[in-house]
Amino acid sequence: MNIKFLDTPLASIDADITVIFLTESLLKDSTHYELLNKAGFKATQDQILLLHEKGLLYCGIETLNRDAIRSAATQAIRCLKASNYTSAKVAQYFAKNTPALVDGLVLGFYSFDTYKSKKEPSAFQHCYLSNENFDGTLLESAPLQEEIEQRSIVCHAVNYVRNLVNTIPNDITPPALAEISQKLAQEHALNCHVLDEQALNAQGMHAMLAVGRASVHKPRLIHVSYTPENPQRVISLVGKGLTYDSGGLSLKSPTSMVSMKMDKAGACAVLGILKAVSELRLPIEVHGFIGAAENMLNGDAYKPDDVLQTKNGTTVEVRNTDAEGRLVLADTLAYAQQEVKADYLFDYATLTGACMVALGPYTVGMMGHSNTLKHQFAKIATPSGELLASLPFNAHLKKLLKSDIADISNVGSKPYGGAITAGMFLDNFIDKGMKQKWMHFDIAGPAYSETPWDCHPYGATGSGVRFTIEWMRTLLSQADEA
Ligand code: BES
Ligand code: ZN
Ligand code: ZN
Numbered sequence: 001m002n003i004k005f006l007d008t009p010l011a012s013i014d015a016d017i018t019v020i021f022l023t024e025s026l027l028k029d030s031t032h033y034e035l036l037n038k039a040g041f042k043a044t045q046d047q048i049l050l051l052h053e054k055g056l057l058y059c060g061i062e063t064l065n066r067d068a069i070r071s072a073a074t075q076a077i078r079c080l081k082a083s084n085y086t087s088a089k090v091a092q093y094f095a096k097n098t099p100a101l102v103d104g105l106v107l108g109f110y111s112f113d114t115y116k117s118k119k120e121p122s123a124f125q126h127c128y129l130s131n132e133n134f135d136g137t138l139l140e141s142a143p144l145q146e147e148i149e150q151r152s153i154v155c156h157a158v159n160y161v162r163n164l165v166n167t168i169p170n171d172i173t174p175p176a177l178a179e180i181s182q183k184l185a186q187e188h189a190l191n192c193h194v195l196d197e198q199a200l201n202a203q204g205m206h207a208m209l210a211v212g213r214a215s216v217h218k219p220r221l222i223h224v225s226y227t228p229e230n231p232q233r234v235i236s237l238v239g240k241g242l243t244y245d246s247g248g249l250s251l252k253s254p255t256s257m258v259s260m261k262m263d264k265a266g267a268c269a270v271l272g273i274l275k276a277v278s279e280l281r282l283p284i285e286v287h288g289f290i291g292a293a294e295n296m297l298n299g300d301a302y303k304p305d306d307v308l309q310t311k312n313g314t315t316v317e318v319r320n321t322d323a324e325g326r327l328v329l330a331d332t333l334a335y336a337q338q339e340v341k342a343d344y345l346f347d348y349a350t351l352t353g354a355c356m357v358a359l360g361p362y363t364v365g366m367m368g369h370s371n372t373l374k375h376q377f378a379k380i381a382t383p384s385g386e387l388l389a390s391l392p393f394n395a396h397l398k399k400l401l402k403s404d405i406a407d408i409s410n411v412g413s414k415p416y417g418g419a420i421t422a423g424m425f426l427d428n429f430i431d432k433g434m435k436q437k438w439m440h441f442d443i444a445g446p447a448y449s450e451t452p453w454d455c456h457p458y459g460a461t462g463s464g465v466r467f468t469i470e471w472m473r474t475l476l477s478q479a480d481e482a
Pocket of ligand 2: 245247321322323324325
């Protein structure tokens, strides 16, 4: 299915179906009010009604804002996907809602059928977006066209991430993730450098090696970079790439283990961001560092009671082998800072179940020392279509990471504030000069869901891509103004 902007009013576009969004108050003024009323259409959020004879698909929205449009557009495109229509057209609902409209259409159309023996291809192929606003006025075409094209690129990157995260652990192992990164690099003229076991050993990355030791699929550190000419900024992105997290010897329960293929979602988000940034040709140098490992068990597995030597010299007492992501990130963050002197350092990780307890399953937990960065991300959350909330560090929780035998313990000594103690654990691996440039994003909740929500179906959501690109675009527009 493709989205196409047409610089022409709605009436002059030829399509099977016209999609119309209505609020309750717009419904009263609708030309088909009586017909809609008879059919029981009340324009409640996400209610849809197809008038086949008239070629109209009505979608209810609570108010005319981004969230309502994104959600209703998702319902509309799912209805069209299941139909035998081949095309549809949609007006604009104010230019500021256009990205949300594209999100609903492109992200709502997504489904994952790689492992289904019978595929059900959709007949639906084209979605035309007009420059006509819903009230009949015409919007300025050039910015609208650019916005639609750019948002489509971002949404396709989100779908790329979803495909990777949904892929089973048998098909994406750490070496396979390295190959996928190399392929992405080839296709997008990026650089890609992979460190295997020996190279990791030479770099002193013993925490990451310990996590991956019990698996037959050995760890890899993957460095993918996009280096445009005359970049305005340099940004390093670090991703947790646990291609499977069984918990190790601190074994997960059978129910908690299901869906742990998603523990690579941070790594996949980093790849998706690189894909989007390079396709958008943003003037930012972006380095992606992925710590890829599989947390398994065998006779040589790392154990609770072990003390690990990390790359930056900090020793870590292992008290729970299921808190493995922070060990992989510790070494990957240290390596990223050694390799690149960046203006910003962000990490993405499905790090803690505690983050879901704190914020619910839909919201990204953001942590760090910079209030400026936290405010910037809070501000771009709504336009990005992702939910973000800040979890504050504090000195009392920091004490819970104390170890009697090593420099720090890999888990907090008390069961509360687990998302924050995990974030504060990572802080030990951030160089002094980088503290104000670093942000940690815990995406354990929003990265994956077994119940569809918003524009997301069952499974992976592609969390991380939209808010990061939105933040980058704001950064660049501010640089232009300065
Ligand atoms: N990958 C998990 C975190 C997670 C849990 C992600 C649920 C998505 C859904 C992580 O490695 C983990 O197991 N964390 C432990 C930490 C604990 C042992 C301190 C957790 O959250 O229970
Ligand atoms: Zn774990
Ligand atoms: Zn994990």
